[in-house]
Amino acid sequence: xxxxxxxxxxxxxxxxxxxxxxxxxxxxxxxxxxxxxxxxxxxxxxxxxxxxxxxxxxxxxxxxxxxxxxxxxxxxxxxxxxxxxxxxxxxxxxxxxxxxxxxxxxxxxxxxxxxxxxxxxxxxxxxxxxxxxxxxxxxxxxxxxxxxxxxxxxxxxxxxxxxxxxxxxxxxxxxxxxxxxxxxxxxxxxxxxxxxxxxxxxxxxxxxxxxxxxxxxxxxxxxxxxxxxxxxxxxxxxxxxxxxxxxxxxxxxxxxxxxxxxxxxxxxxxxxxxxxxxxxxxxxxxxxxxxxxxxxxxxxxxxxxxxxxxxxxxxxxxxxxxxxxxxxxxxxxxxxxxxxxxxxxxxxxxxxxxxxxxxxxxxxxxxxxxxxxxxxxxxxxxxxxxxxxxxxxxxxxxxxxxxxxxxxxxxxxxxxxxxxxxxxxxxxxxxxxxxxxxxxxxxxxxxxxxxxxxxxxxxxxxxxxxxxxxxxxxxxxxxxxxxxxxxxxxxxxxxxxxxxxxxxxxxxxxxxxxxxxxxxxxxxxxxxxxxxxxxxxxxxxxxxxxxxxxxxxxxxxxxxxxxxxxxxxxxxxxxxxxxxxxxxxxxxxxxxxxxxxxxxxxxxxxxxxxxxxxxxxxxxxxxxxxxxxxxxxx
Numbered sequence: 001x002x003x004x005x006x007x008x009x010x011x012x013x014x015x016x017x018x019x020x021x022x023x024x025x026x027x028x029x030x031x032x033x034x035x036x037x038x039x040x041x042x043x044x045x046x047x048x049x050x051x052x053x054x055x056x057x058x059x060x061x062x063x064x065x066x067x068x069x070x071x072x073x074x075x076x077x078x079x080x081x082x083x084x085x086x087x088x089x090x091x092x093x094x095x096x097x098x099x100x101x102x103x104x105x106x107x108x109x110x111x112x113x114x115x116x117x118x119x120x121x122x123x124x125x126x127x128x129x130x131x132x133x134x135x136x137x138x139x140x141x142x143x144x145x146x147x148x149x150x151x152x153x154x155x156x157x158x159x160x161x162x163x164x165x166x167x168x169x170x171x172x173x174x175x176x177x178x179x180x181x182x183x184x185x186x187x188x189x190x191x192x193x194x195x196x197x198x199x200x201x202x203x204x205x206x207x208x209x210x211x212x213x214x215x216x217x218x219x220x221x222x223x224x225x226x227x228x229x230x231x232x233x234x235x236x237x238x239x240x241x242x243x244x245x246x247x248x249x250x251x252x253x254x255x256x257x258x259x260x261x262x263x264x265x266x267x268x269x270x271x272x273x274x275x276x277x278x279x280x281x282x283x284x285x286x287x288x289x290x291x292x293x294x295x296x297x298x299x300x301x302x303x304x305x306x307x308x309x310x311x312x313x314x315x316x317x318x319x320x321x322x323x324x325x326x327x328x329x330x331x332x333x334x335x336x337x338x339x340x341x342x343x344x345x346x347x348x349x350x351x352x353x354x355x356x357x358x359x360x361x362x363x364x365x366x367x368x369x370x371x372x373x374x375x376x377x378x379x380x381x382x383x384x385x386x387x388x389x390x391x392x393x394x395x396x397x398x399x400x401x402x403x404x405x406x407x408x409x410x411x412x413x414x415x416x417x418x419x420x421x422x423x424x425x426x427x428x429x430x431x432x433x434x435x436x437x438x439x440x441x442x443x444x445x446x447x448x449x450x451x452x453x454x455x456x457x458x459x460x461x462x463x464x465x466x467x468x469x470x471x472x473x474x475x476x477x478x479x480x481x482x483x484x485x486x487x488x489x490x491x492x493x494x495x496x497x498x499x500x501x502x503x504x505x506x507x508x509x510x511x512x513x514x515x516x517x518x519x520x521x522x523x524x525x526x527x528x529x530x531x532x533x534x535x536x537x538x539x540x541x542x543x544x545x546x547x548x549x550x551x552x553x554x555x556x557x558x559x560x561x562x563x564x565x566x567x568x569x570x571x572x573x574x575x576x577x578x579x580x581x582x583x584x585x586x587x588x589x590x591x592x593x594x595x596x597x598x599x600x601x602x603x604x605x606x607x608x609x610x611x612x613x614x615x616x617x618x619x620x621x622x623x624x625x626x627x628x629x630x631x632x633x634x
Contacts, residue, residue, distance in 0.1 A: 319383075
């Protein structure tokens with residue numbers, strides 16, 4: 001199961017041709033018959049409220065003593081063309097349309113929330129430094145516990161009301177309400193005191209902890225919602241009112257109620273009055289007028305729709321699909337491009353999570369035996385064309401990885417020895433281990449496609465005497481089972497974080513809290529101590545050392561049967577788009593595509609001509625894109 005698995009893209013719709021003159025020749029260019037929209041209700045005058053002084057963040061604010069950045073890198077292509085549509089395929093319809101609260105952590109939410117809502121600050125796409133977003137300036141106190149922000153007086157909600165300090169306060173209040181049923185967010189936001197509105201545009205917040213990540217969390221992990229929608233709502237009321245309804249955001253897109261077709265599709269539309277349209281962070285970004293998400297559980301149907309052009313881009317997560325399925329005529333002629341993008345997407349944890357809260361999985365020897373029976377090298381060779389490497393770390397591929405971690409290889413003899421040590425010695429007539437009249441039997445939920453290696457695992461476990469029952473389900477159900485701790489084994493692929501947060505999945509206080517990511521139930525006093533030390537380590541070298549020690553403990557804890565990873569992202573797409581030279585964001589997968597790409601009129605015209613004439617081909621370029629790797633080698 002892959003959350004935030006990212007899948008995307010589009011087929012252009014409804015167009016006309018316009019002939020432009022250039023160098024004495026007529027050149028056909030595709031013009032897409034789409035347009036941005038507006039739901040503005042309040043016609044607030046542009047700029048700052050004249051009643052707010054310069055010192056209070058109003059017109060004339062100079063920012064002396066504050067931080068800001070102006071000449072930061074841009075993520076988009078400055079030559080991008082606005083207009084057209086973009087169709088994205090997502091496996092599962094989300095259980096909620098809220099971006100906060102119970103059940104919000106879905107693939108769809110991870111893609112859509114950054115189109116509709118904004119945080120106080122952004123990050124430089126190359127360096128990762130803080131840059132303006134809703135706030136133009138920021139200030140950190142000398143003791144590093146108090147943060148002040150000056151909100152851009154030009155910032156507006158989609159309904160036309162200005163963004164103010166009160167919106168920040170209302171969002172914080174909502175996320176500290178236990179009624180939203182999101183314990184981790186409650187815990188995180190309660191590490192701050194209630195924000196204070198020093199003025200309409202200046203808001204300050206004090207951290208209760210001297211933690212180097214607090215500034216990052218408040219500026220990057222807090223999408224701001226409008227106070228005139230959520231102010232005064234209890235967490236429970238918020239869950240009910242906005243379960244399947246969107247709150248207008250300040251971001252470049254909005255989703256109308258009529259554009260939500262339950263279980264089928266959701267369409268985001270570009271705003272015609274987006275306040276940040278001319279800001280540097282938006283240069284070359286947010287180009288499609290329509291971004292349509294269609295929900296398809298069936299991979300075969302998804303593949304056929306892609307081939308027909310009804311979906312314009314797909315991530316390719318399986319090496320067999322990459323090798324065998326994408327070599328048809330349109331690929332060979334360049335109408336469909338294959339790209340393997342090497343970037344710095346943080347390595348997550350992919351594997352089979354073991355619920356250590358229940359017997360017999362509370363015994364380390366049982367967990368190690370399960371790992372010894374998982375022949376991942378064979379899977380890589382026989383099923384994956386040796387495309388992957390085994391995961392040995394919970395921070396794989398990053399500077400936080402402990403390269404001294406043990407590597408558990410396939411060894412059924414070792415598995416059998418460990419099982420005997422725990423008392424599982426006798427077998428029944430079917431060859432399964434029995435103790436006290438009970439068979440060593442395990443249920444494992446899985447999604448379609450995983451059975452190609454899980455059936456082999458099932459056979460190898462039988463050789464060791466363990467009965468594995470494979471039960472096909474969908475990703476949403478699996479995620480629910482994990483959140484509720486209602487499983488023995490479960491397959492999961494957690495997306496890695498650019499800034500590691502080991503306590504979110506490894507600290508004891510979250511082990512028995514539902515709806516948190518400590519699915520395996522890890523409880524280790526040394527990890528708890530190291531997590532506390534990590535939070536106050538302002539020196540990066542010290543932080544790296546601490547995380548590597550945590551990584552070592554996790555590797556020896558065997559809370560997961562670790563699988564494999566790749567240092568690149570594979571995508572296929574119809575060759576009618578423009579994009580930045582790196583194709584994807586430096587640290588993201590395909591969730592970055594809707595904001596970065598655009599419909600290129602000339603390429604789209606050439607694509608259409610090649611569709612009509614099977615004798616025509618298009619330039620394919622290099623399959624491997626190493627832009628981001630090369631940038632950091634210089």
